[in-house]
Amino acid sequence: MRPPRPPRAAARARALLLAASAALAALSGACGGGQTQGEAFDPRWKDDGGARIAAFQQRFAGRPIPLGADVAVGVVAGPGPQRLVGVPLDGGPTWTFTHPLDARPAVAGSVVVGLGQGELFALDARTGKPLWQRNAGGRLRGAGDDGETTVVSLVSTTGTMSVVLAVNHEGLVLRQIEDSAAIGVPAVVGRYAFLPWDGRYVTVFDLQTGGEVARAALRIEVSRAFLLGGAVFFGGDAAATRLDAAIGRGAAGRASTARLPARELPGAPVWMTAGTEVLAPAASAEDRARIYARPRASGRPGFEGNRFVATYHRMAVGVVARSGELAWAQGGEADFVGGAAYAGGFALCDARGEISFFDAQGGAVVGRASLGLPVQACVVQADGLTAAAVARKTAEVAGRAAARGAQGGEEAAANVP
Numbered sequence: 001m002r003p004p005r006p007p008r009a010a011a012r013a014r015a016l017l018l019a020a021s022a023a024l025a026a027l028s029g030a031c032g033g034g035q036t037q038g039e040a041f042d043p044r045w046k047d048d049g050g051a052r053i054a055a056f057q058q059r060f061a062g063r064p065i066p067l068g069a070d071v072a073v074g075v076v077a078g079p080g081p082q083r084l085v086g087v088p089l090d091g092g093p094t095w096t097f098t099h100p101l102d103a104r105p106a107v108a109g110s111v112v113v114g115l116g117q118g119e120l121f122a123l124d125a126r127t128g129k130p131l132w133q134r135n136a137g138g139r140l141r142g143a144g145d146d147g148e149t150t151v152v153s154l155v156s157t158t159g160t161m162s163v164v165l166a167v168n169h170e171g172l173v174l175r176q177i178e179d180s181a182a183i184g185v186p187a188v189v190g191r192y193a194f195l196p197w198d199g200r201y202v203t204v205f206d207l208q209t210g211g212e213v214a215r216a217a218l219r220i221e222v223s224r225a226f227l228l229g230g231a232v233f234f235g236g237d238a239a240a241t242r243l244d245a246a247i248g249r250g251a252a253g254r255a256s257t258a259r260l261p262a263r264e265l266p267g268a269p270v271w272m273t274a275g276t277e278v279l280a281p282a283a284s285a286e287d288r289a290r291i292y293a294r295p296r297a298s299g300r301p302g303f304e305g306n307r308f309v310a311t312y313h314r315m316a317v318g319v320v321a322r323s324g325e326l327a328w329a330q331g332g333e334a335d336f337v338g339g340a341a342y343a344g345g346f347a348l349c350d351a352r353g354e355i356s357f358f359d360a361q362g363g364a365v366v367g368r369a370s371l372g373l374p375v376q377a378c379v380v381q382a383d384g385l386t387a388a389a390v391a392r393k394t395a396e397v398a399g400r401a402a403a404r405g406a407q408g409g410e411e412a413a414a415n416v417p
Helices: 021-032 051-060 246-252 388-412
Strands: 014-016 071-076 085-089 097-100 105-108 111-116 119-124 130-134 141-145 149-155 162-168 175-180 186-187 193-197 199-208 209-215 224-228 233-234 239-242 257-259 307-312 317-320 326-331 336-342 345-350 354-359 364-370 375-380
Touching: 051 209, 051 246, 071 345, 085 111, 105 375, 111 141, 111 149, 111 326, 119 149, 119 336, 130 317, 141 224, 141 375, 162 193, 175 354, 186 224, 193 224, 193 233, 246 307, 307 336, 345 375, 354 388, 364 388
Parallel strands: 105 141, 141 186, 336 375
Antiparallel strands: 014 175, 071 085, 071 375, 085 097, 105 111, 111 119, 119 130, 141 149, 149 162, 162 175, 186 193, 193 199, 199 209, 224 233, 233 239, 239 257, 307 317, 317 326, 336 345, 345 354, 354 364
């Protein structure tokens, strides 16, 4: 345990109810208001041995966690107004949305969240349809979403404070939290927001009552909370801990944690960048050397298919997750700048705006999708996507192409004198 830090002069966890409406009254009427109870980000917190987070997990277990949209979203390259372009990975038309961007957009759950020139916005991830827009200062760190509520993490304009907004899909701000703690990328399920901070804590924050319900203290670096495959995870650069019955043992290093093996790879890629960082709209060298992995949502901690993939510019390398041995290598047509792991494979997005689907075990390219435009950055979310769904989509595309070819042949034959 690190020694306690001296008390901060800044107010801690000031959660303010910014809007009163019938919907919000129904949400919090039984609580008697929206003021914060206790100091949710107090580093002088007395460790309870994991008792409260374990008790919370028991109450939380079995709660349905919705799957997010399977989608790739790119920041369009080139001159002209900044644009986003998106495409559903399981089939569907592409969409575009024009808006200035001060940071890379976040894809979470069913939404895409962006911030530019003092305006924060959310789009439907599958269609690009605007859900809400509102004035906001600072810079975007990340977001979480459960299909009804979006929780956004910002760093203040001065860089000294964290601001967390909970906004419903109609654009109503349900909560605003401000604190001097560095709060990373959040997740949300129902009334509970999962807020990682200080590199080792995750506060479970009740959006109804405005207070800390429980706190997970972990032995891994943690700056991101995320939903994947119907489970909640807390993670950092090389490991992710699942919220399950073992979470109370996190401070002792005995939670359900999936860890990448120590392995030297070209470009020294990392799995997850720090959730407290603000990522630029354009991909950096670090984005071209990344690891994409999918921790198991249930059962023994580890990675789906016992594989992860590491990219280095145009190269993608499959790695055996338990041993670190190389399983396969594939070259691409352009630098890979984004991607995600799904059940049975990996979806990698390159600078041309092309998405390639790789089989996890052997590395074969089993399908493709396209944003239709070159991109300077790409964010991919593959929550419910499976290898079987990719195979069906590929077969449907091939069938349509064959039908068009046959029709063209018949028309050509009919025109022969």
